Amino acid sequence: MSEPARGQQVGFIGLGNMGAPMVRNLAKGGYDVVVYDADPSVRARLAEEIGGTAAESPADFAGVAAIVTMLPTSSIVASALLDWHGGIPAHLEPGTVVIDMSSSDPTETVELGARLAAEGVALVDAPVSGGVLKAEAGTLAIMLGGDDQAAINAAVPVIEAMGSVIFRTGKLGTGHAMKALNNFVAAAATTAACEALIAGERFGLDQQTMVDIFNASTGQSWVTSNVLGQHVVSRSFGSGFALGLYAKDVGIAKHLAEAMDEPAPVCHAVSAALDDAYAELGNVDHTLAMTYWERLRA
Ligand code: NAD
Secondary structure, eight states: OOOOOTTOEEEEEOOSTTHHHHHHHHHHTTOEEEEEOSSHHHHHHHHHHHTOEEOSSGGGGTTOSEEEEOOSSHHHHHHHHHTGGGOSGGGSOTTOEEEEOSOOOHHHHHHHHHHHHTTTOEEEEOOEESHHHHHHHTOEEEEEEOSOHHHHHHHHHHHHTTEEEEEEEESTTHHHHHHHHHHHHHHHHHHHHHHHHHHHHHHTOOHHHHHHHHHTSTTOOHHIIIIIIIIIITSOOOOSOBHHHHHHHHHHHHHHHHHTTOOOHHHHHHHHHHHHHHHHHOSOBGGGHHHHHHHHTO
């Protein structure tokens, strides 16, 4: 593990379900964090809790060694960095690194990298896997892509404060590509498992018994072990991961497959299932998609 520079200033933009616990771990790791969220009460509350600074303008990021973004989409990342009151890069020292930990679109990441480089700022992509629980525990799995070795070296100690395993995935955008493809695989498990629960229950199987059997059998996955029983069968629907974000991630995987001339029929089917549920339910917890799929089959 690299030594964090205690007291080093790091900026963090996007203090939602994931960003807030990640900031707490950066503060615990000895960083002096300058936080920003579009919601003023969120940034004020978190800054007070960690003894950091709530940014009120781009100039408040002057002096940070790195800025982490943990925002919903690529376009929001680009606009938070470049469009907010004339943009943040003008206030940064040359060589400052931006670490986009959001689940962004890899093609847009490459474009953003070029726009930031023109302003003397390096970009690395470092999306995460593990959800809110691992964000709180500081044990996220992090996929790190980047072209600039100095920027990667600067980013590693910062991201180590939030994760327990870092995979170097290759050039800029490869972390984001990997993240989208991972979430496609997880979403395929979610849609398949929900379908199975609906069909099985109709035949007379008990849903929790089904989950217990998946988890002792070849149908087991992270989804069956951590999501199905806790949030779907229990009807608590509180995984902390929004349906709109999941639909976005699978859409990114679909576009990536298309760009690579891969027909990806399973990805198309899973993407359509999530998009339809999102159109009907809005941006609720993704596990509530089960209620839409149940209604469709009623
Ligand atoms: P969230 O919706 O809970 O939080 C997003 C935050 O960004 C909100 O607080 C919002 O106010 C803020 N925001 C939006 N636009 C802004 C802007 N222009 N400037 C500043 N702040 C702005 O989302 P989340 O669940 O924390 O997810 C963040 C990212 O992490 C997404 O890309 C998501 O796909 C990814 N992700 C989420 C999970 C999860 O389990 N929730 C897991 C892994 C990755």
